Amino acid sequence: MTKTKTQSEQRPGRAGSTDILGTNSEIGRKLRQYYDGLVSEDVPDRFAQLLQELDQAESAAKPE
Amino acid sequence: MAVSADFKSGLLGAIPNLRAFAVSLTHNTDRADDLVQETLVKAWDKHESFQPGTNLKAWLFTILRNEFYSQMRKRGREIQDSDGIMTSRLAVHPSQHGSLDLEDFRVALERLPEDQREAIILIGASGFSYEEAAEICGCAVGTIKSRVSRARTRLQELLGISGEGEFGPDSIAAQILGTAV
Numbered sequence: 001m002t003k004t005k006t007q008s009e010q011r012p013g014r015a016g017s018t019d020i021l022g023t024n025s026e027i028g029r030k031l032r033q034y035y036d037g038l039v040s041e042d043v044p045d046r047f048a049q050l051l052q053e054l055d056q057a058e059s060a061a062k063p064e
Numbered sequence: 065m066a067v068s069a070d071f072k073s074g075l076l077g078a079i080p081n082l083r084a085f086a087v088s089l090t091h092n093t094d095r096a097d098d099l100v101q102e103t104l105v106k107a108w109d110k111h112e113s114f115q116p117g118t119n120l121k122a123w124l125f126t127i128l129r130n131e132f133y134s135q136m137r138k139r140g141r142e143i144q145d146s147d148g149i150m151t152s153r154l155a156v157h158p159s160q161h162g163s164l165d166l167e168d169f170r171v172a173l174e175r176l177p178e179d180q181r182e183a184i185i186l187i188g189a190s191g192f193s194y195e196e197a198a199e200i201c202g203c204a205v206g207t208i209k210s211r212v213s214r215a216r217t218r219l220q221e222l223l224g225i226s227g228e229g230e231f232g233p234d235s236i237a238a239q240i241l242g243t244a245v
Contacts, residue, residue: 020216021188027219028188030169035189037166038084047079050101051072054108058067 067111074120082128088185089132091174103128126200172222176215183211
């Protein structure tokens with residue numbers, strides 16, 4: 001995936017803050033508050049377990 | 065080729081963001097977690113198609129989004145419809161205290177059309193550039209820009225906020241697109 005950006009889309013500071021959703025925008029602030037709240041939730045153990053199982057299944061299938 | 069340790073730790077590290085995006089799409093934690101699980105399994109299976117050094121998070125978001133829409137097609141519109149009924153019962157009030165309540169914001173966000181909601185989340189919250197968001201959604205950069213602009217306008221309407229960015233280039237874009245209030 002390329003990382004080309006035009007000047008107007010350069011994100012100052014925090015990623016994702018654009019002109020219309022910048023730090024002075026109430027919508028932009030609420031959006032980040034909403035999303036950051038979700039990101040900081042505790043992650044259920046099932047995902048780490050899942051990755052471990054996938055890992056074990058792989059090494060069982062392809063012994064080195 | 066074995067799955068590399070970098071790839072594994074990348075998957076682990078991306079989980080909180082994948083969950084946040086999944087909840088934004090589904091409005092439902094259980095469905096979101098199933099979606100994340102499906103995404104991790106798919107990513108594992110096709111790890112060879114990921115090019116190391118490119119944006120793993122964007123790659124994973126693309127998988128999650130595709131999985132979400134393929135599940136939606138399988139289930140028909142039932143989930144969406146029930147969401148619509150639920151959210152229409154919840155009135156959104158402009159704040160009386162000057163500062164917008166987060167719950168009001170969440171309800172308003174859920175009322176956006178999916179394409180607008182995912183665009184404003186990817187750009188305004190997940191930290192992707194317009195180009196990355198366009199790749200994730202499989203559309204043109206200009207399409208993402210107009211979806212973000214319409215989403216913001218709609219949120220302002222729903223939340224009774226006025227006066228933000230009235231004179232910016234996006235208000236001109238909104239007029240051209242016929243989405244101005």
